[in-house]
Amino acid sequence: MTDHITCDAIVVGAGPAGASAALALARAGRSVIMVERGQFPGAKNVYGGVVYGRVLDDMVPGWWEEVPVERWVVRRSTVMMTPTQSVSVDFRTQAWGEAPYNGMTTLRCHFDAWLAEKATGAGARLLTSTTATGLVRDASGRVTGVRTDRDGAELHAPVVIACDGVNSFLAKEAGLLPRAEASHHTLGVKEVHHLPPSVIEERFGLASDEGVDMEILGCTRAIPGGGFLYTNTDSISVGVVVSLPQLAASGVRPEALISDLTAHPTIAPLLRGSTLREYSAHLIPEGGYDTMPPLAADGLLIAGDAAAMTLAAGLWLEGVNFAIGSGWAAGQAADRALVAGDTSARGLASYRADLESNFVLTDHKRLRKAPSLVLSDRVQQRYPGLICDLAEGMFTVTNPTPKAGGLSMTRRAAAKHGVKLHQLAADTLRGLRIFG
């Protein structure tokens, strides 16, 4: 007979949400087991990406002294492009290049493993190469543990925290997440290209540990989405994120969109001479606040991508920090429920209340309308070209014809792209309402 293990709490997934939940529980003196299906934490994870570290300040004081950083982001570039044009708004600050820092590029196999080590260092147990195959429930339906594929062993605990990612089969089994809702998801595809650090630093105007974050609009053909480019120590991550249902409807191959981007006249010189190190893909839950599932059931909490915590609000693209923030809150709420001896959905309700009062759900709520604006037809298909044409009109010297006025140039560019000035004004106002 297989031995079953009993503990105070089980955390499924040793990504940022799971490691944070396990760290909170272990620090509270709870016996906690993390179940990770990869050979190591991060083995199954892909992001852009940048991690914004402010969320770590309380959890791991002085984290920047030890985190496995690739580069500290000091340049943030927003690019709008057509196949032959681009306009960049390039921001740089040296403040982000010194403690306490703002954002860093890091690779998930390094970052996730580092954060999971914080949890194991505090006493959590990590079972790698172990897939949680389902929930264990009692006669009332209450979750009392998980089944695993490790000799069929079950883990039993009064509370399970599912941090098993965007496809969370545990949240689906519990009825918290819909089985398959493509419209709530985007697909990210990424290539990581190797270049020597000195070449990266010359091309991007960076000192040795500095990095750049580029977000790109107008590079995904007729499919709503965007592109990204991030500098790592000796590599560049470049890729696109696109609406899943519209990718499927278009019949376009995902990697063809990366090929478009890496061949673009603005991007190609940044990658010239590099070698492809890894191609990867991952789904992203981008529905935002309005599509977020219930966060608790009897004996169960969900956090991170499993709870659709990724913030994809155009100007702000943040996931790992929201995973950490939600996992940390889930771990603390689970401990409070254990203290009170009530791990029912009601006993676990302080989790949601915590998230509503901190940045996690406050930001999500404030930006709940952002995904629909960012993925709208005008923002996706018309404004990048309009802005590029406006810039071209402004900076093309037309002697001997006198310069046209700004308003007439705007009218002309708007008309060319099928945009009415009142629509432009309305979208500007809508943007100000959402982001302001």
Added chain:
Amino acid sequence: MSATEPRRWQGISFDERMATVDFRVGQRAHITVDADVCRSCTTKACVSACPANLFAPTADGGILFNYEQCFECGTCYMVCNSEGALTWTYPDGGFGVVFHNG
């Protein structure tokens, strides 16, 4: 630099892309496809959308699927219109894709 890194950075073929990915292939097919259900599907969205290009239409209108080089992303079941066509689980613990630059 690993032996699998293509020397070119543009015009990389799909096979070259996939050759950069580390897979530890398990014995069990974690995704199975019921080709009979697929024969009645008119969209076959999985064929174009799968980032690992693992779904191949067959001459008789079915789908041929190979689980071995799967990213485990979930795209296929999310875009699938045909109830029961795909049975989707995670690979056994420790098997499947291993991302080193994720």
